Amino acid sequence: MTNGGSVVVGVPRQGGLLYNFVETGHILRDIYREESPKALFKGLGPTLVGVVPARSINFYTYGNGKHIIANHFNDGKENSDEPNMGRQDPSPAVFEQIREYLRPEDAR
Numbered sequence: 001m002t003n004g005g006s007v008v009v010g011v012p013r014q015g016g017l018l019y020n021f022v023e024t025g026h027i028l029r030d031i032y033r034e035e036s037p038k039a040l041f042k043g044l045g046p047t048l049v050g051v052v053p054a055r056s057i058n059f060y061t062y063g064n065g066k067h068i069i070a071n072h073f074n075d076g077k078e079n080s081d082e083p084n085m086g087r088q089d090p091s092p093a094v095f096e097q098i099r100e101y102l103r104p105e106d107a108r
Contacts, residue, residue, distance in 0.1 A: 073097055 031039050070078045073094065 072101060 028040065066078060070076055
């Protein structure tokens, strides 16, 4: 196959999910043998510096959001007593509570 004057040679790939796991294991083994066990963790520090703050914000926001919603719309309970709450249509009263909460102070 040609690509702009150069020849691109495709390596036939073996298929299957098992092959992907085996190939990954071979790559990890080769890095461990040829470089060092320390090489397996190269780049981990900068990755964690970026990921940990983002996940911390996500975790904090989720927890506080859950408490705020529970306090304002569910009488302080985080879980509903109704067994099929997730599958039922929300009542119009819930939408009215949300509208009232979001309405500006001067419009109340």
